[in-house]
Amino acid sequence: MPSVISLAQGLGKLPEGAATGLRHSILGGERVTTQLCSLWLRVAPHTRIHTAYGPTEAAIMCTSYQVPADPARWPSTANDSMPIGRPYPEVETLVLDDAGHPADEGELCVRGAQRFDGYLNGEENAGRFLSVPPEGAAVAVPPGTAIAPEHWYRTGDRVRDSGDGLLVHLGRLDEQVKIAGHRMELGEIEAAMARLPEVDQAVVLADTRAAEVQLVAVYQGTPLPPQEVARRLREVLPRQMVPRVYRHVEHIPLNSNGKTDRRQLLSELV
Structure with a gap:
């Protein structure tokens, strides 16, 4: 967890060079910054860092990104965070602007094999699923409607497509x-x-x-x-x-x- 690494640093208990045999590290759960990646490389200098993203409703992790081994090749983003990457196979992602139209920046929506079929309490589905017509803006799935494979789940996360489907996490919509x-x-x-x-x-x-x-x-x-x-x-x-x-x-x-x-x-x- 990124915050745990920062906490360990603040306590002076980040064991630099202690994990030289660690080959891969998966970081996720919140924003993974370039600063944090640099800190972790002091602990595990030979590791390959992977960022991972996903809400519980999409089976925990549904996108990932392998951070380049050479820091000189690390991508530059507005919030200094590593991309959350591209979706796993059989997971579809869609970015919608405030008006519900596909865009390069906006709310991330997901569907596919990892997307759950709705909350046990059907009332909690209200406003969480969308239908996206071929033309026009996305619309909320009406209350009481059975959630179908074609419906998109709204993650509540704001992202930016930095090109070729590579997503950068910008923050929560409610933040x-x-x-x-x-x-x-x-x-x-x-x-x-x-x-x-x-x-x-x-x-x-x-x-x-x-x-x-x-x-x-x-x-x-x-x-x-x-x-x-x-x-x-x-x-x-x-x-x-x-x-x-x-x-x-x-x-x-x-x-x-x-x-x-x-x-x-x-x-x-x-």
């Missing part, structure tokens, strides 16, 4: 924010934070308690004056994407699944 009329991906801001030499890991949260959404950056690493972080971020990000609040923590908390616990971080803002 997108809109400030001053601009929609932004929190992952791009986190990537800009992580590029600062003093920052080991960063999480950007959207504080929606006030009338105006406020971005809060939580990071671990070397403490920095907030105004210094903001100044350096303004050099690489549009002004509306620069967080207003910065909080240094010793460790980014993890939830029971080993992922970054955004809910806990948000609760600590209160």
Whole structure:
């Protein structure tokens, strides 16, 4: 799990060079950054890293990507994440924009042999499955309709097709924010934070308690004056994407699944 690697680094317990015989490493469950891949290569310098993606509803993993052995050939992405790759055989993927039309960027939908046939409680299927006609926009499968092989499952993940079907994960749809009329991906801001030499890991949260959404950056690493972080971020990000609040923590908390616990971080803002 990516966050576990970052946590081990923060605790000073990342055993560099301890896994020289490890041939393959599969990383997934959340965004896998180039920074994290570099960290893991210190532990297992001879391993081949594979990223994997998939919701539980698609039998856990349904896409994968083999990271090039030479870091000089690592792809450059807006949020510094490795691609999640291409779908497995007999799994189909479709990217839909906000209007429900096929696009290079938007929500990832899947169907095929790995897609489940619907929730045990049929009421939970509402809004989760789509029909996509040959022409026109996708439409939700009507409530009470039996889920058929031609229906697409909405993953709730936003991706970008970087070419030839190679998908890059941008974040969850429910984590997108809109400030001053601009929609932004929190992952791009986190990537800009992580590029600062003093920052080991960063999480950007959207504080929606006030009338105006406020971005809060939580990071671990070397403490920095907030105004210094903001100044350096303004050099690489549009002004509306620069967080207003910065909080240094010793460790980014993890939830029971080993992922970054955004809910806990948000609760600590209160």
